[in-house]
Amino acid sequence: MTATPDALPDLSGLVKAYDVRGIVPDQLDEHVAQALGAAFADVVVLPGAPDGPLSARPRVAIGNDMRESGPGLVAAFADGVTRRGVDVVTIGLCSTDGLYHASGTMDVAGAMFTASHNPAKYNGIKLCRPGARPVGEATGLAEVREVASRYLRDGVPSVEDESRGEVTTREMVGEYATFLRELVDLGSIRPLKVVVDAGNGMAGLTAPAVLGAEAGLPELPLDVVPLYFELDGSFPNHEANPLDPANLVDLQAAVVAHGADLGLAFDGDADRCFVVDELGRAVSPSAITALVGLREVAREKQEGRTATVIHNLITSRAVPDLLTAAGAITVRTRVGHSFIKSEMAENHAVFGGEHSAHYYFREFFFADSGMLAALHVLAALGTATDLQGEAVPMSALAEVYQPYSASGEINSTVADVPAARARVVEAYVTTQGAGPVVVDELDGLTVSHWDDQPRWWFNLRASNTEPLLRLNVEAADEDIMVKVRDDVLALVRAAEGEE
Template identity: 45%
Template sequence: MTTEPEDDLYDRIVTPYDIRGLFRAEVDPGLAYRAGAAFTELTGAGTVAVAHDARASSPCLADAFGQGVLDQGADVVDAGLGSTDYLSYVSGRLDVPGAMITADRAPAAYNGIRLCHAGAVDVDEGSGMELLRRRLRGPRPPLADRPGSVLPARLLPDYAGHLRTLVDLSDIRPLKVVVDAGNGAAARTAPLVLGHPSIELVPLHFELAGPVPHWAPYLADVGALGEKVRESGADAGLAFDGDGNRMAAVDERGAPVPPATVIALVAGRELARRPGAAVVHDLLTATSAIDAIKEAGGIPVRSRTGPAAVKALMAEQDAAFGGAHSGHYYFRDFWYADTGMLAALHLLAELGESGRELSELAARHDRYACSGTLEVRVPDPLAALQRVVRHFAAEGTALDHLDGVTGELADGAWFNVRVPGTGPVVRVNVEAGTVAAMERLRDRVVEVVVSAGR
């Protein structure tokens, strides 16, 4: 591991949401062992579940983390290779804390550890991550008098079976669906979850490969998926990220289906089962999805960005469903955890029951123009944020500070500017009623952001 001061290392790799860094140089088996021991001491758990993604470096880190658990006298549920939502299932079903060895969307040279309390409750800053960071800086916990035991538990079929009980596919028409697993964990989970007599799966990038070379960051590039859909005459295409928990979709033309459309379609189905329930959405979710929630009789509840924030608010509101602009979809029937596979089942059920093309279903929710997330480099992100606040407050724009600053204009257009804390950048999102209006507002906001650093 690197020889830089340990405080600097832990400040960098122990983020508010996970442990993540360069494999070997920053995150190696030694760190994984210490994290397993510290997490066991922190939770006081008698059993910890451990799963890992398809990166070549993940099995050795899973073994090392598990050994740290065992040496503290706790048992390890060895869940093996799977997706992050598979680990959520194991944690929720067995009611034990869990560790997922994954670096999510980071490049192949990275790896890391995501942690959850029993019941698939995220560990983040304020619920244990800050304590874990402190314990990693301290001495290694002493060995227990008696080590724990390894409990092999390959529960992928049970995970798939649980998801299949939540969506009825019995009345769908025959569908041909391309699935891009990105050489990641979805190559294992998708056939089990989506396999159905009425669904012909066309696999794309299903070879398990450590570097997950075909996975695109943020699922933004679905060009290969769209091309395969057109080439094969499929009804839809689904893509999953490296650890298999996020999902992106394309229609029969290969055109991307925005996450807001997926939120709208899935929310309608969940609200048909639970009329009047709350549906949580992050504050960057397009207004079309919020409109759809209201039209379906639901109560839209606005959240900060990030899985922990959405899940906590869902539990507080007893929400039926939650969605985020980034392609995360959360379900009350899945311990409030996110699972792109369950969202995919709902999408295919809606497509198969409606008798319409996916492009038709999506068109109903194409009401606003969105910029997507823009990353703008500035020398001082906090100064840039304050400049935005001063500038638009002086114009009389209604502002709120739930997450960064959000401004809402009189015509319903809105913008959000956030400081992600991942370098000298701010993130900008803009929505308006037309493309031209969106571009004008986007350019205004970016100009104010950039001028803050001049």
């Protein structure tokens, strides 16, 4: 499997800031996967392995989602890993948080083959160090790209046969389900009917194991209505991207039709969870961040500890408001799982949340788990009562945690990103046409008028890979949010031909 010089793939568009993601086979094929596996072993796994004659060979756990290209790419990646003298444990079909569970409980490095919410033609790899610690551009991924490029040019070297790694298999879905169940007790909640939309992704495997009794666990007081549980990487019903409101329509209709207490939607690799209330309305991920965060803060206080919670700068201002009022320390970070996970570990934070519905837990190796977040939501709803002791519906519970009006993330394709950004800076920062503002550039451009009336803020961020600007706006009331949203969008899209 040695490439000729004129056929060398360009990995610059494939190996991104947080993970590997590209079109199969144009950008990611088995040859590339083999080189990436060998480079991952050399850069990440072997330098951290115990040394000495009695040390066992280090191991890498590898899992994959339901995409058709997954098994072939896993086999090629495993071949690259074993050529460098590292053992492989393949855990087969799993969610991304299932792979993190394997990495955390076995204390081994991991590789998850998934393209998350991307269309069927894509695949990718999420990499981690032992204990599910992230591998991003600044923590090894850039070097993995460089070494893999060299291996594509020169071929992947192999250790002597007797030192070559071995491949074994291990079924871990049951262990994963048991682990999560032990973190959140649902045994005493009121009976709930919940519609789960797996989007033909990996929640079709994990939801029955965790919420049902398929893994041999006790039955829960849940009536689960399955929606698109069949594993199918072609996504025949809708894209497995619940962040797009169009992909929640079926779940919203099913919740109302079945008279369910709530709905849960997962993305393709089931590491993100979105919530729909009993009226079929989407609940903001910021509201879920506040809800779950307050549960974790209360648990920390019971243990006599001051809780730290991480949130990215796109989450609602309600998140730090509510959490600090409850006695927590909040830390604001950039968008992106590698940043969140690093801050989680550095601050020993009990919980972290993002506007994209990634939720991170100290008890889950500082990693994100959509299913664990779902368990917390079910536990909160299943025990929530009003002053008269009556059960509180999901709509009323969520209302407490979303007091402000938000636009959600709006993407604009622009021909000249710097020029579009400059128009916004001129209007809001240089001339301050909307009044005095506070500006920061932690991640993109954040302009805030929150300390004065009327209260509003917005963030404008450029995509790392596309000519896009992403806008998020929040205000204390709907009219102000709409005004700021429309004004900023007009500035961003001012040039002819932009959408």
